[in-house]
Amino acid sequence: MTKRISRRSFAKIAGSAALLSTTTPQLNPFAKQSPGAEPSMQTTQSREFPKGFLWGSATASYQVEGAVNEDGRGPSIWDTFSHTPGKVVDNATGDVADDHYHHYKEDIQLMKALGVKSYRFSIAWPRVFPTGDGSPNPKGLDFYNHLVDELLANNIQPFATLYHWDLPQSLQERGGGWESRDTSKAFGDYAGYVAERLSDRVKHFFTINEFGAFVELGYRVGIHAPGLKLPPGRFNQTRHHAVLGHGLAVQAIRAKAKPGTRVGLAENMTICVPVLETAQHIEAATRAAREMNAPYMTVIQEGKYTDAYLAMAGADAPKFTPEDLKIISSPLDFAGINIYTPTYVRADNSPAGFALVQPPKSYPHMASSWLTIGPEALYWGPRHVAKIWNVKEIYITENGCSSSDIPAADGIVYDTDRVMYLRNYLTQLQRATADGIPVKGYFLWSLMDNFEWADGYTNRFGLHYVDYATQKRTPKLSASFYREVIARNAVA
Ligand code: GBH
Secondary structure (H helix, E strand, O other): OOOOOOHHHHHHHHHHHHHHHHHOOOOOOOOOOOOOOOOOOOOOHHHEOOOOOEEEEEOOHHHHOOOOOOOOOOOEHHHHHHOOOOOOHHHOOOOOOOOHHHHHHHHHHHHHHHOOOEEEEEOOHHHHOOOOOOOOOHHHHHHHHHHHHHHHHOOOEEEEEEEOOOOEHHHHHHHOHHHOHHHHHHHHHHHHHHHHHHOOOOOEEEEEEOHHHHHHHHHHHOOOOOOOOOOHHHHHHHHHHHHHHHHHHHHHHHHHOOOOOEEEEEEOOOOEEEOOOOHHHHHHHHHHHHHHOHHHHHHHHHOOOOHHHHHHHHHHOOOOOHHHHHHHOOOOOOEEEEOOOOEEEEEOOOOOOEEEOOOOOOOOEOOOOOOEOOOOHHHHHHHHHHHHHOOOOEEEEEEOOOEOOOOOOOOOOOOHHHHHHHHHHHHHHHHHHHOOOOEEEEEEEOOEOOOOHHHOOOOEOOOEEEEOOOOEEEEOHHHHHHHHHHHHOEOO
16 A cells, blocks of 8 residues: 655655755656657657648737837827726736737747747838828838848748737827727728738738727727717727728738738637537537638638628618628638637527527636636637538637746745646647648747736737846746647647
8 A cells, every 4th residue: 555645744745855866867858859869759640730731829019019119119009098097907018018019039949949830920001101101101111031041040830810909190190090980990901001012922911800899899998999989879880990901911912912811800800619429509500700800811712792791780780882892801811810718609499599608607617717627619610610611721819828936945836727728729739630620820829928908917828938128038837838739739
Protein backbone atom coordinates (compact mmCIF):
# COMPACT_ATOMS: atom_id res chain seq x y z
CA MET A 1 0.00 0.00 0.00
CA THR A 2 1.27 3.48 -0.78
CA LYS A 3 1.95 5.63 2.17
CA ARG A 4 -0.30 8.66 2.27
CA ILE A 5 1.69 11.85 2.33
CA SER A 6 0.31 14.36 4.76
CA ARG A 7 -0.39 17.83 3.43
CA ARG A 8 2.34 19.29 5.59
CA SER A 9 5.05 16.88 4.48
CA PHE A 10 3.97 17.37 0.88
CA ALA A 11 4.42 21.12 1.30
CA LYS A 12 7.88 20.45 2.70
CA ILE A 13 8.85 18.30 -0.28
CA ALA A 14 7.48 20.83 -2.73
CA GLY A 15 9.27 23.60 -0.86
CA SER A 16 12.63 21.89 -0.95
CA ALA A 17 12.19 21.13 -4.64
CA ALA A 18 11.60 24.80 -5.24
CA LEU A 19 14.67 25.61 -3.22
CA LEU A 20 16.71 23.10 -5.17
CA SER A 21 15.72 24.64 -8.47
CA THR A 22 17.17 27.98 -7.46
CA THR A 23 20.56 26.52 -6.61
CA THR A 24 20.99 23.63 -9.05
CA PRO A 25 20.66 24.09 -12.80
CA GLN A 26 17.53 22.15 -13.70
CA LEU A 27 15.96 21.13 -16.94
CA ASN A 28 13.09 23.46 -17.66
CA PRO A 29 10.14 21.11 -18.11
CA PHE A 30 8.36 23.65 -20.27
CA ALA A 31 11.20 24.38 -22.64
CA LYS A 32 11.09 23.32 -26.25
CA GLN A 33 12.22 19.73 -26.56
CA SER A 34 15.34 19.11 -28.57
CA PRO A 35 14.76 17.46 -31.93
CA GLY A 36 14.56 13.74 -31.61
CA ALA A 37 13.63 13.91 -27.95
CA GLU A 38 11.08 11.39 -26.85
CA PRO A 39 7.63 13.01 -27.00
CA SER A 40 6.00 12.90 -23.62
CA MET A 41 2.95 11.23 -25.12
CA GLN A 42 2.34 9.65 -28.49
CA THR A 43 0.00 11.65 -30.65
CA THR A 44 -2.83 9.54 -31.82
CA GLN A 45 -3.58 9.84 -35.49
CA SER A 46 -7.16 10.74 -34.69
CA ARG A 47 -6.23 14.02 -33.02
CA GLU A 48 -4.23 15.36 -35.94
CA PHE A 49 -5.11 18.39 -38.01
CA PRO A 50 -4.86 18.39 -41.81
CA LYS A 51 -1.40 18.82 -43.27
CA GLY A 52 -0.48 22.48 -43.70
CA PHE A 53 -3.03 23.67 -41.15
CA LEU A 54 -2.20 27.31 -40.50
CA TRP A 55 -1.54 27.93 -36.82
CA GLY A 56 -1.44 31.57 -35.83
CA SER A 57 -2.04 34.14 -33.18
CA ALA A 58 -3.82 37.48 -33.21
CA THR A 59 -3.82 41.01 -31.80
CA ALA A 60 -5.44 44.34 -32.70
CA SER A 61 -3.92 47.78 -33.13
CA TYR A 62 -5.48 49.79 -30.30
CA GLN A 63 -5.15 46.88 -27.88
CA VAL A 64 -1.37 46.50 -28.25
CA GLU A 65 0.34 49.33 -30.12
CA GLY A 66 0.37 52.34 -27.80
CA ALA A 67 2.28 55.24 -29.42
CA VAL A 68 -0.99 57.03 -29.99
CA ASN A 69 0.63 60.37 -30.75
CA GLU A 70 3.51 59.14 -32.85
CA ASP A 71 4.35 59.61 -36.50
CA GLY A 72 1.25 61.59 -37.31
CA ARG A 73 -1.45 59.20 -36.06
CA GLY A 74 -4.81 60.94 -35.69
CA PRO A 75 -7.13 60.33 -32.74
CA SER A 76 -9.63 57.47 -32.87
CA ILE A 77 -12.97 57.05 -31.15
CA TRP A 78 -11.25 54.74 -28.68
CA ASP A 79 -8.83 57.48 -27.59
CA THR A 80 -11.79 59.73 -26.96
CA PHE A 81 -13.83 57.05 -25.23
CA SER A 82 -11.08 55.69 -23.00
CA HIS A 83 -10.13 59.23 -21.96
CA THR A 84 -13.70 59.91 -20.89
CA PRO A 85 -13.80 59.19 -17.15
CA GLY A 86 -15.95 56.24 -16.16
CA LYS A 87 -16.03 54.46 -19.53
CA VAL A 88 -13.22 51.95 -18.99
CA VAL A 89 -12.40 50.04 -15.79
CA ASP A 90 -9.82 52.05 -13.79
CA ASN A 91 -10.06 54.71 -16.52
CA ALA A 92 -7.40 52.75 -18.39
CA THR A 93 -6.46 53.82 -21.92
CA GLY A 94 -4.52 52.36 -24.85
CA ASP A 95 -2.00 55.22 -24.78
CA VAL A 96 0.83 52.79 -24.05
CA ALA A 97 -0.80 49.33 -23.92
CA ASP A 98 1.94 46.79 -24.84
CA ASP A 99 3.99 49.46 -26.59
CA HIS A 100 4.05 47.01 -29.48
CA TYR A 101 4.78 49.95 -31.78
CA HIS A 102 8.30 49.93 -30.36
CA HIS A 103 8.53 46.27 -29.33
CA TYR A 104 7.26 44.63 -32.50
CA LYS A 105 10.56 42.93 -33.32
CA GLU A 106 10.71 41.35 -29.89
CA ASP A 107 7.05 40.33 -30.23
CA ILE A 108 7.76 38.62 -33.53
CA GLN A 109 10.44 36.61 -31.72
CA LEU A 110 7.75 35.48 -29.26
CA MET A 111 5.75 34.24 -32.23
CA LYS A 112 8.77 32.50 -33.64
CA ALA A 113 9.39 30.71 -30.36
CA LEU A 114 5.78 29.49 -30.41
CA GLY A 115 6.22 28.24 -33.93
CA VAL A 116 3.21 30.10 -35.33
CA LYS A 117 3.08 30.23 -39.09
CA SER A 118 0.86 33.28 -39.35
CA TYR A 119 -0.01 36.45 -37.48
CA ARG A 120 -3.27 38.34 -37.62
CA PHE A 121 -2.83 42.01 -36.75
CA SER A 122 -4.94 45.04 -37.47
CA ILE A 123 -4.08 48.29 -39.15
CA ALA A 124 -5.00 51.48 -37.33
CA TRP A 125 -7.02 53.50 -39.85
CA PRO A 126 -6.08 56.81 -38.11
CA ARG A 127 -2.38 56.08 -38.59
CA VAL A 128 -2.91 55.83 -42.34
CA PHE A 129 -5.57 58.55 -42.73
CA PRO A 130 -5.43 60.71 -39.58
CA THR A 131 -8.86 62.18 -40.26
CA GLY A 132 -10.31 59.10 -41.95
CA ASP A 133 -10.25 60.47 -45.48
CA GLY A 134 -8.36 63.22 -47.27
CA SER A 135 -4.58 63.19 -47.08
CA PRO A 136 -2.83 59.96 -46.21
CA ASN A 137 0.03 59.84 -43.71
CA PRO A 138 2.75 57.65 -45.28
CA LYS A 139 4.66 57.48 -41.99
CA GLY A 140 1.67 55.73 -40.44
CA LEU A 141 1.65 53.05 -43.10
CA ASP A 142 5.39 52.65 -42.71
CA PHE A 143 4.94 51.01 -39.34
CA TYR A 144 2.98 48.23 -41.06
CA ASN A 145 5.53 48.05 -43.88
CA HIS A 146 8.21 47.36 -41.30
CA LEU A 147 6.02 44.94 -39.36
CA VAL A 148 5.20 42.95 -42.50
CA ASP A 149 8.84 42.84 -43.60
CA GLU A 150 9.93 41.61 -40.20
CA LEU A 151 7.21 38.93 -40.18
CA LEU A 152 8.22 37.67 -43.60
CA ALA A 153 11.90 37.68 -42.63
CA ASN A 154 10.87 35.32 -39.83
CA ASN A 155 8.72 33.11 -42.08
CA ILE A 156 5.44 34.24 -40.56
CA GLN A 157 2.59 35.02 -42.94
CA PRO A 158 0.90 38.37 -42.33
CA PHE A 159 -2.92 38.43 -42.23
CA ALA A 160 -4.13 42.03 -41.97
CA THR A 161 -7.44 43.24 -40.56
CA LEU A 162 -8.42 46.67 -41.84
CA TYR A 163 -10.83 47.65 -39.10
CA HIS A 164 -10.64 46.52 -35.51
CA TRP A 165 -12.70 49.32 -34.00
CA ASP A 166 -10.33 52.34 -33.97
CA LEU A 167 -12.40 54.61 -36.19
CA PRO A 168 -10.84 58.01 -36.90
CA GLN A 169 -12.45 60.47 -34.48
CA SER A 170 -12.97 62.99 -37.23
CA LEU A 171 -15.41 60.66 -39.04
CA GLN A 172 -17.38 60.27 -35.84
CA GLU A 173 -17.58 64.03 -35.41
CA ARG A 174 -18.41 64.87 -39.00
CA GLY A 175 -21.10 62.32 -39.79
CA GLY A 176 -21.75 60.22 -36.71
CA GLY A 177 -19.25 57.53 -37.70
CA TRP A 178 -20.92 54.39 -39.03
CA GLU A 179 -24.26 56.12 -38.82
CA SER A 180 -23.24 57.81 -42.03
CA ARG A 181 -22.83 56.33 -45.49
CA ASP A 182 -19.81 58.58 -45.90
CA THR A 183 -17.96 56.38 -43.41
CA SER A 184 -18.70 53.27 -45.50
CA LYS A 185 -17.27 55.03 -48.51
CA ALA A 186 -14.23 56.35 -46.63
CA PHE A 187 -13.59 52.82 -45.37
CA GLY A 188 -13.63 51.45 -48.89
CA ASP A 189 -11.15 54.10 -50.04
CA TYR A 190 -8.84 53.48 -47.10
CA ALA A 191 -8.99 49.70 -47.70
CA GLY A 192 -8.05 50.14 -51.36
CA TYR A 193 -5.19 52.47 -50.45
CA VAL A 194 -3.71 49.99 -47.96
CA ALA A 195 -4.23 46.94 -50.17
CA GLU A 196 -2.50 48.66 -53.08
CA ARG A 197 0.58 49.27 -50.95
CA LEU A 198 0.78 46.09 -48.88
CA SER A 199 -0.53 43.38 -51.21
CA ASP A 200 2.89 42.73 -52.71
CA ARG A 201 3.57 41.07 -49.33
CA VAL A 202 0.23 40.65 -47.56
CA LYS A 203 -1.84 38.01 -49.33
CA HIS A 204 -4.83 37.88 -46.96
CA PHE A 205 -6.99 40.77 -45.82
CA PHE A 206 -9.91 40.83 -43.42
CA THR A 207 -12.15 43.83 -43.90
CA ILE A 208 -13.90 44.29 -40.57
CA ASN A 209 -13.58 42.64 -37.19
CA GLU A 210 -16.83 41.75 -35.43
CA PHE A 211 -19.81 43.76 -36.65
CA GLY A 212 -21.68 41.87 -33.97
CA ALA A 213 -19.58 43.54 -31.28
CA PHE A 214 -18.59 47.05 -32.31
CA VAL A 215 -21.90 48.08 -33.88
CA GLU A 216 -24.02 46.60 -31.09
CA LEU A 217 -21.89 47.73 -28.16
CA GLY A 218 -20.81 51.06 -29.64
CA TYR A 219 -24.07 52.30 -31.14
CA ARG A 220 -26.85 50.51 -29.25
CA VAL A 221 -25.64 49.41 -25.81
CA GLY A 222 -23.16 52.26 -25.46
CA ILE A 223 -20.45 50.42 -23.52
CA HIS A 224 -17.87 50.62 -26.32
CA ALA A 225 -16.76 53.64 -28.35
CA PRO A 226 -18.42 55.84 -29.47
CA GLY A 227 -20.74 55.09 -26.52
CA LEU A 228 -24.08 55.75 -28.23
CA LYS A 229 -27.54 54.36 -27.57
CA LEU A 230 -29.27 55.01 -30.86
CA PRO A 231 -32.99 54.40 -31.31
CA PRO A 232 -33.83 51.30 -33.43
CA GLY A 233 -34.27 52.98 -36.83
CA ARG A 234 -30.99 54.84 -36.70
CA PHE A 235 -29.31 51.83 -35.20
CA ASN A 236 -30.43 49.44 -37.96
CA GLN A 237 -29.21 51.96 -40.50
CA THR A 238 -25.82 51.96 -38.75
CA ARG A 239 -25.69 48.19 -39.05
CA HIS A 240 -26.42 48.53 -42.75
CA HIS A 241 -23.63 51.05 -43.26
CA ALA A 242 -21.17 48.76 -41.54
CA VAL A 243 -21.87 45.83 -43.88
CA LEU A 244 -21.94 48.24 -46.81
CA GLY A 245 -18.49 49.48 -45.76
CA HIS A 246 -17.33 45.86 -45.78
CA GLY A 247 -18.64 45.35 -49.32
CA LEU A 248 -17.08 48.56 -50.61
CA ALA A 249 -13.78 47.50 -49.07
CA VAL A 250 -13.97 44.10 -50.81
CA GLN A 251 -14.52 45.84 -54.14
CA ALA A 252 -11.72 48.35 -53.53
CA ILE A 253 -9.29 45.59 -52.57
CA ARG A 254 -10.19 43.65 -55.75
CA ALA A 255 -9.61 46.79 -57.79
CA LYS A 256 -6.34 47.92 -56.23
CA ALA A 257 -4.52 44.86 -54.86
CA LYS A 258 -2.08 42.64 -56.68
CA PRO A 259 -3.73 39.69 -58.45
CA GLY A 260 -4.13 36.73 -56.13
CA THR A 261 -4.83 38.84 -53.04
CA ARG A 262 -7.47 37.13 -50.96
CA VAL A 263 -10.15 38.85 -48.94
CA GLY A 264 -12.65 37.91 -46.27
CA LEU A 265 -14.01 39.16 -42.96
CA ALA A 266 -13.69 38.27 -39.27
CA GLU A 267 -17.11 38.06 -37.69
CA ASN A 268 -18.13 37.01 -34.21
CA MET A 269 -21.23 35.21 -35.35
CA THR A 270 -23.68 33.98 -32.78
CA ILE A 271 -22.65 30.32 -32.67
CA CYS A 272 -25.80 28.23 -32.50
CA VAL A 273 -25.08 24.91 -30.82
CA PRO A 274 -27.82 22.26 -30.80
CA VAL A 275 -28.69 21.32 -27.20
CA LEU A 276 -28.53 17.70 -28.27
CA GLU A 277 -26.95 16.37 -31.44
CA THR A 278 -30.16 14.96 -32.85
CA ALA A 279 -31.62 15.70 -36.28
CA GLN A 280 -34.36 18.02 -35.02
CA HIS A 281 -32.13 20.10 -32.77
CA ILE A 282 -29.44 20.30 -35.43
CA GLU A 283 -32.05 21.52 -37.87
CA ALA A 284 -33.23 24.12 -35.36
CA ALA A 285 -29.66 25.30 -34.71
CA THR A 286 -29.10 25.67 -38.44
CA ARG A 287 -32.22 27.85 -38.83
CA ALA A 288 -31.14 29.85 -35.80
CA ALA A 289 -27.67 30.41 -37.27
CA ARG A 290 -29.21 32.23 -40.25
CA GLU A 291 -31.65 34.31 -38.24
CA MET A 292 -29.40 35.20 -35.33
CA ASN A 293 -26.81 36.53 -37.77
CA ALA A 294 -29.26 38.18 -40.17
CA PRO A 295 -27.95 41.77 -40.05
CA TYR A 296 -24.33 40.79 -40.66
CA MET A 297 -23.07 37.40 -41.81
CA THR A 298 -26.33 36.30 -43.42
CA VAL A 299 -26.80 39.42 -45.55
CA ILE A 300 -23.12 39.32 -46.51
CA GLN A 301 -23.38 35.68 -47.62
CA GLU A 302 -26.86 35.78 -49.15
CA GLY A 303 -27.23 39.34 -50.42
CA LYS A 304 -30.56 39.76 -48.68
CA TYR A 305 -31.92 40.50 -45.25
CA THR A 306 -34.04 37.62 -44.00
CA ASP A 307 -37.83 38.13 -44.04
CA ALA A 308 -37.95 37.59 -40.30
CA TYR A 309 -35.35 40.31 -39.69
CA LEU A 310 -37.18 42.84 -41.84
CA ALA A 311 -40.55 41.91 -40.35
CA MET A 312 -39.24 42.23 -36.82
CA ALA A 313 -37.67 45.62 -37.55
CA GLY A 314 -40.89 46.84 -39.21
CA ALA A 315 -40.81 50.60 -39.71
CA ASP A 316 -37.31 50.64 -38.20
CA ALA A 317 -35.86 48.40 -40.94
CA PRO A 318 -32.78 49.78 -42.68
CA LYS A 319 -33.25 51.72 -45.92
CA PHE A 320 -31.25 50.21 -48.76
CA THR A 321 -31.15 49.76 -52.52
CA PRO A 322 -30.73 46.53 -54.51
CA GLU A 323 -27.33 47.89 -55.50
CA ASP A 324 -26.35 48.10 -51.80
CA LEU A 325 -27.18 44.41 -51.37
CA LYS A 326 -25.02 43.52 -54.35
CA ILE A 327 -22.09 45.43 -52.88
CA ILE A 328 -22.59 43.91 -49.43
CA SER A 329 -22.57 40.39 -50.84
CA SER A 330 -19.50 40.83 -53.04
CA PRO A 331 -17.98 37.34 -53.30
CA LEU A 332 -15.35 36.53 -50.69
CA ASP A 333 -12.39 34.17 -50.80
CA PHE A 334 -12.88 32.93 -47.26
CA ALA A 335 -14.81 33.50 -44.06
CA GLY A 336 -13.20 34.23 -40.73
CA ILE A 337 -15.11 33.55 -37.54
CA ASN A 338 -14.22 34.63 -34.03
CA ILE A 339 -15.49 32.02 -31.62
CA TYR A 340 -15.60 32.24 -27.85
CA THR A 341 -18.96 31.15 -26.51
CA PRO A 342 -21.86 28.89 -27.48
CA THR A 343 -25.50 29.88 -27.82
CA TYR A 344 -27.58 26.78 -27.13
CA VAL A 345 -30.57 26.19 -29.37
CA ARG A 346 -33.43 23.69 -29.26
CA ALA A 347 -36.16 22.72 -31.65
CA ASP A 348 -39.45 24.47 -31.05
CA ASN A 349 -42.97 24.47 -32.49
CA SER A 350 -43.02 28.24 -32.99
CA PRO A 351 -43.07 29.58 -36.58
CA ALA A 352 -39.33 30.26 -36.28
CA GLY A 353 -38.76 26.58 -35.52
CA PHE A 354 -36.16 27.19 -32.86
CA ALA A 355 -35.75 28.62 -29.38
CA LEU A 356 -32.68 29.85 -27.56
CA VAL A 357 -31.88 28.10 -24.30
CA GLN A 358 -30.67 30.35 -21.50
CA PRO A 359 -27.72 28.83 -19.63
CA PRO A 360 -28.44 27.95 -16.00
CA LYS A 361 -26.92 30.23 -13.37
CA SER A 362 -24.36 27.57 -12.56
CA TYR A 363 -23.00 27.50 -16.14
CA PRO A 364 -19.17 27.73 -16.02
CA HIS A 365 -17.31 30.69 -17.47
CA MET A 366 -13.76 31.96 -17.67
CA ALA A 367 -12.42 35.08 -15.91
CA SER A 368 -14.67 37.29 -18.06
CA SER A 369 -18.20 36.53 -16.93
CA TRP A 370 -19.53 36.63 -20.52
CA LEU A 371 -17.09 33.93 -21.57
CA THR A 372 -19.14 30.80 -20.98
CA ILE A 373 -17.34 27.59 -21.88
CA GLY A 374 -18.68 25.58 -24.81
CA PRO A 375 -16.00 23.74 -26.75
CA GLU A 376 -18.55 22.48 -29.33
CA ALA A 377 -18.87 26.07 -30.55
CA LEU A 378 -15.63 25.43 -32.40
CA TYR A 379 -17.29 22.52 -34.19
CA TRP A 380 -20.71 24.04 -34.93
CA GLY A 381 -19.46 27.48 -35.96
CA PRO A 382 -17.47 26.33 -38.97
CA ARG A 383 -19.95 23.56 -39.74
CA HIS A 384 -22.84 26.01 -40.08
CA VAL A 385 -20.79 28.36 -42.25
CA ALA A 386 -19.72 25.52 -44.54
CA LYS A 387 -23.15 23.89 -44.77
CA ILE A 388 -25.46 26.90 -44.87
CA TRP A 389 -23.45 29.06 -47.26
CA ASN A 390 -21.22 26.53 -48.92
CA VAL A 391 -18.09 28.42 -47.85
CA LYS A 392 -15.00 26.57 -49.02
CA GLU A 393 -12.35 28.18 -46.88
CA ILE A 394 -12.77 29.04 -43.21
CA TYR A 395 -10.40 30.52 -40.65
CA ILE A 396 -10.97 30.72 -36.95
CA THR A 397 -9.84 34.32 -36.70
CA GLU A 398 -10.05 34.43 -32.90
CA ASN A 399 -10.45 31.95 -30.07
CA GLY A 400 -9.00 32.09 -26.59
CA CYS A 401 -9.94 33.10 -23.09
CA SER A 402 -9.28 35.22 -20.05
CA SER A 403 -7.81 33.82 -16.86
CA SER A 404 -6.87 35.52 -13.61
CA ASP A 405 -3.21 34.83 -14.40
CA ILE A 406 -0.90 35.51 -11.49
CA PRO A 407 2.79 34.62 -11.77
CA ALA A 408 3.77 31.92 -9.29
CA ALA A 409 6.88 32.13 -7.10
CA ASP A 410 8.95 30.63 -9.93
CA GLY A 411 7.75 33.34 -12.30
CA ILE A 412 5.58 31.06 -14.40
CA VAL A 413 1.87 31.73 -14.87
CA TYR A 414 0.25 28.30 -14.44
CA ASP A 415 -2.89 29.08 -16.44
CA THR A 416 -4.20 25.54 -16.25
CA ASP A 417 -7.72 26.85 -16.88
CA ARG A 418 -6.66 28.35 -20.21
CA VAL A 419 -4.94 25.10 -21.17
CA MET A 420 -8.13 23.23 -20.27
CA TYR A 421 -10.19 25.66 -22.35
CA LEU A 422 -7.88 25.46 -25.38
CA ARG A 423 -7.50 21.69 -25.27
CA ASN A 424 -11.25 21.18 -25.25
CA TYR A 425 -12.01 23.77 -27.93
CA LEU A 426 -9.23 22.49 -30.19
CA THR A 427 -10.51 18.96 -29.80
CA GLN A 428 -13.80 20.12 -31.28
CA LEU A 429 -12.02 22.02 -34.03
CA GLN A 430 -10.11 18.87 -34.90
CA ARG A 431 -13.43 17.06 -35.03
CA ALA A 432 -14.61 19.64 -37.58
CA THR A 433 -11.59 19.10 -39.81
CA ALA A 434 -11.96 15.32 -39.47
CA ASP A 435 -15.54 15.70 -40.71
CA GLY A 436 -14.21 17.44 -43.80
CA ILE A 437 -15.25 20.96 -42.84
CA PRO A 438 -12.79 23.21 -44.65
CA VAL A 439 -11.15 24.99 -41.72
CA LYS A 440 -7.73 26.10 -42.93
CA GLY A 441 -6.29 27.90 -39.95
CA TYR A 442 -6.67 29.08 -36.38
CA PHE A 443 -5.57 32.37 -34.79
CA LEU A 444 -5.32 32.20 -31.04
CA TRP A 445 -6.46 35.32 -29.21
CA SER A 446 -4.13 36.60 -28.04
CA LEU A 447 -0.38 36.61 -28.48
CA MET A 448 -0.04 38.61 -25.26
CA ASP A 449 -2.12 40.32 -22.59
CA ASN A 450 -3.45 43.64 -23.83
CA PHE A 451 -6.00 46.45 -23.50
CA GLU A 452 -9.28 44.57 -23.17
CA TRP A 453 -11.57 47.44 -24.24
CA ALA A 454 -14.08 48.45 -21.54
CA ASP A 455 -12.41 45.99 -19.14
CA GLY A 456 -9.12 47.89 -19.41
CA TYR A 457 -6.22 45.76 -18.24
CA THR A 458 -8.26 43.70 -15.79
CA ASN A 459 -8.84 40.73 -18.06
CA ARG A 460 -5.83 38.97 -19.53
CA PHE A 461 -6.17 36.93 -22.74
CA GLY A 462 -2.52 36.41 -23.63
CA LEU A 463 -0.31 33.40 -24.14
CA HIS A 464 2.36 35.76 -22.79
CA TYR A 465 2.03 37.57 -19.51
CA VAL A 466 2.74 41.29 -19.82
CA ASP A 467 4.08 43.23 -16.87
CA TYR A 468 2.75 46.64 -17.86
CA ALA A 469 5.19 48.48 -15.59
CA THR A 470 8.23 47.06 -17.36
CA GLN A 471 6.75 45.79 -20.66
CA LYS A 472 8.33 42.42 -19.91
CA ARG A 473 6.63 39.52 -21.68
CA THR A 474 6.75 36.05 -20.09
CA PRO A 475 5.33 32.92 -21.71
CA LYS A 476 2.57 31.30 -19.68
CA LEU A 477 2.00 27.56 -19.37
CA SER A 478 -0.52 27.92 -22.21
CA ALA A 479 2.27 29.15 -24.51
CA SER A 480 4.06 25.85 -23.96
CA PHE A 481 0.81 24.02 -24.62
CA TYR A 482 0.21 25.87 -27.87
CA ARG A 483 3.79 25.34 -29.01
CA GLU A 484 3.25 21.60 -28.54
CA VAL A 485 0.00 21.68 -30.50
CA ILE A 486 1.73 23.43 -33.37
CA ALA A 487 4.74 21.12 -33.30
CA ARG A 488 2.56 17.99 -33.35
CA ASN A 489 -0.14 19.50 -35.59
CA ALA A 490 -2.49 17.79 -33.18
CA VAL A 491 -4.29 18.42 -29.94
CA ALA A 492 -1.60 18.05 -27.31
C1 GBH B 1 -13.17 39.84 -29.30
O1 GBH B 1 -14.48 40.15 -28.94
C2 GBH B 1 -12.46 41.04 -29.87
O2 GBH B 1 -12.33 40.95 -31.27
C3 GBH B 1 -11.12 41.27 -29.24
O3 GBH B 1 -10.69 42.55 -29.58
C4 GBH B 1 -11.22 41.05 -27.76
O4 GBH B 1 -10.06 41.39 -27.08
C5 GBH B 1 -11.53 39.59 -27.55
O5 GBH B 1 -12.62 39.18 -28.26
C6 GBH B 1 -11.75 39.20 -26.09
O6 GBH B 1 -12.86 39.84 -25.58
O7 GBH B 1 -19.13 43.30 -21.34
O8 GBH B 1 -20.67 41.52 -20.86
O9 GBH B 1 -21.29 43.26 -22.40
C7 GBH B 1 -15.28 39.06 -28.54
C8 GBH B 1 -16.73 39.46 -28.46
C9 GBH B 1 -17.94 41.27 -27.58
C10 GBH B 1 -17.24 39.52 -26.17
C11 GBH B 1 -18.13 42.14 -26.37
C12 GBH B 1 -17.44 40.39 -24.98
C13 GBH B 1 -18.71 42.21 -24.06
C14 GBH B 1 -19.62 41.49 -23.14
N1 GBH B 1 -16.92 40.31 -27.33
N2 GBH B 1 -18.48 41.33 -25.22
S1 GBH B 1 -20.23 42.47 -21.84
